[in-house]
Amino acid sequence: xxxxxxASPVTAQGLRRSLALPRGRSMSLTEGRVRIDxxxxxxxxxxxxxxxxxxxxxxxxxxxxxxxxxxxxxAHETAVRDLAEQLAPFALSxxxxxxxxxxxxxxxxxxxxxxxxxxxxxxPAWPGEVLLGSDLALAVEVAADPxxxxxxxxxxxxxxxxxxSCYLLVDLPLRQATLFDIPCDGDYQQRVTAPLGEPLxxxxxxxxKTPIPD
Numbered sequence: 001x002x003x004x005x006x007a008s009p010v011t012a013q014g015l016r017r018s019l020a021l022p023r024g025r026s027m028s029l030t031e032g033r034v035r036i037d038x039x040x041x042x043x044x045x046x047x048x049x050x051x052x053x054x055x056x057x058x059x060x061x062x063x064x065x066x067x068x069x070x071x072x073x074x075a076h077e078t079a080v081r082d083l084a085e086q087l088a089p090f091a092l093s094x095x096x097x098x099x100x101x102x103x104x105x106x107x108x109x110x111x112x113x114x115x116x117x118x119x120x121x122x123x124p125a126w127p128g129e130v131l132l133g134s135d136l137a138l139a140v141e142v143a144a145d146p147x148x149x150x151x152x153x154x155x156x157x158x159x160x161x162x163x164x165s166c167y168l169l170v171d172l173p174l175r176q177a178t179l180f181d182i183p184c185d186g187d188y189q190q191r192v193t194a195p196l197g198e199p200l201x202x203x204x205x206x207x208x209k210t211p212i213p214d
Contacts, residue, residue, distance in 0.1 A: 001052055010057050011070040012147065021045075032147030036066040043110045058101075058114040062154060069147050076144040079170055079211045080116050083140055087119070090206050095122045096137055102129040104136065106162045113158055116141050133162020138202075143171045161186045166203060170196070170211065177210040179203075 003020040016029045025045070026037045038045045042064040049068065050059040056071040072080075084100065091098050097120040105112045117140035120131050133139075139159045143151035151169055159167045160183040167180040167188060175196045180188035181203060194200040199207045 001049065006054070009071040010054060012068070013070075015053075015057065015068055015070060019049075031149040032069075032145070033150060034068040036068070038064050038066045040064070042066060055101075060113045062111050062113075062158070063109070067150065067154070069150075073144050075172055076116075076142050079142045079144075079172065080140075082211045083142070083168075083170065083208070084117055086206065086208055087117070087138075087140075090202075091119050094137070096120060097122070097131075099129055099131060102131050104131050104133050104139065104159075104162065104164075106158070107132055107134045111158065111162075113155060115139050133159060133164050136162075136164035138166045138168060139164045140168045141170070143169060143173065145173050148173050156180060156188065157186055159183070160188050168202075168208075172196075177208070 001020050002018050004018050006018055007014050012029055012032055012034050015034050016027065019027065021027055021036065025039065028035050042061060046059055046061045046066045049066065053059065058069045060067045099118045102115055102118050103112050104115045104118060118131055118136055119138040120135045121137050141151040141155055148171060152171065156167055163183060168177065170177045176193055177196060177200050178191055178193040179200060179202065180191050182189040192200065194210055196210045198210060200210050201207050
């Protein structure tokens with residue numbers, strides 16, 4: 001579906017210019033991401049896009065809507081590495097399976113997202129880099145310009161609905177980190193926020209040193 005090669009780094013704007021969709025499918029560029037009306041064939045179309053696009057380009061499916069993010073920024077990747085290093089000893093002590101950039105599935109229905117860091121409780125292994133949202137003890141996302149809005153809204157609702165116990169959002173543009181806890185009715189009932197650079201306590205876990213963006 002690429003009508004021309006993608007320039008590096010891959011951006012949402014570049015994807016918008018380069019993608020040629022099947023007839024009858026609409027595409028827009030809003031809040032820093034490409035959004036596609038997938039229709040009844042959304043799952044098949046999303047799978048084809050994920051196959052054809054570079055792995056750094058994240059293809060996600062929300063019901064019949066497909067959302068594609070461009071390549072992550074250096075600030076985003078630095079923050080993810082910092083969080084992974086801090087959480088590694090705690091995850092090991094709990095025997096959690098740690099995945100970087102896995103596909104997280106909704107227990108029911110076709111929706112799925114790509115998660116920056118996922119920590120799954122011990123249990124039956126899923127093939128490859130695929131996890132059920134209900135198996136997650138903790139989902140971690142780093143929101144960075146130009147496409148931070150989905151991490152604050154769409155993904156928070158996804159993880160709560162999917163049953164992830166906690167959702168940690170490190171928001172670089174807003175310079176704050178928020179831990180969402182107790183999923184119920186499509187959202188989290190409890191939240192704790194700290195400015196970046198200040199400590200943030202995880203439930204029954206370590207005190208995180210939240211990253212400070214450059």
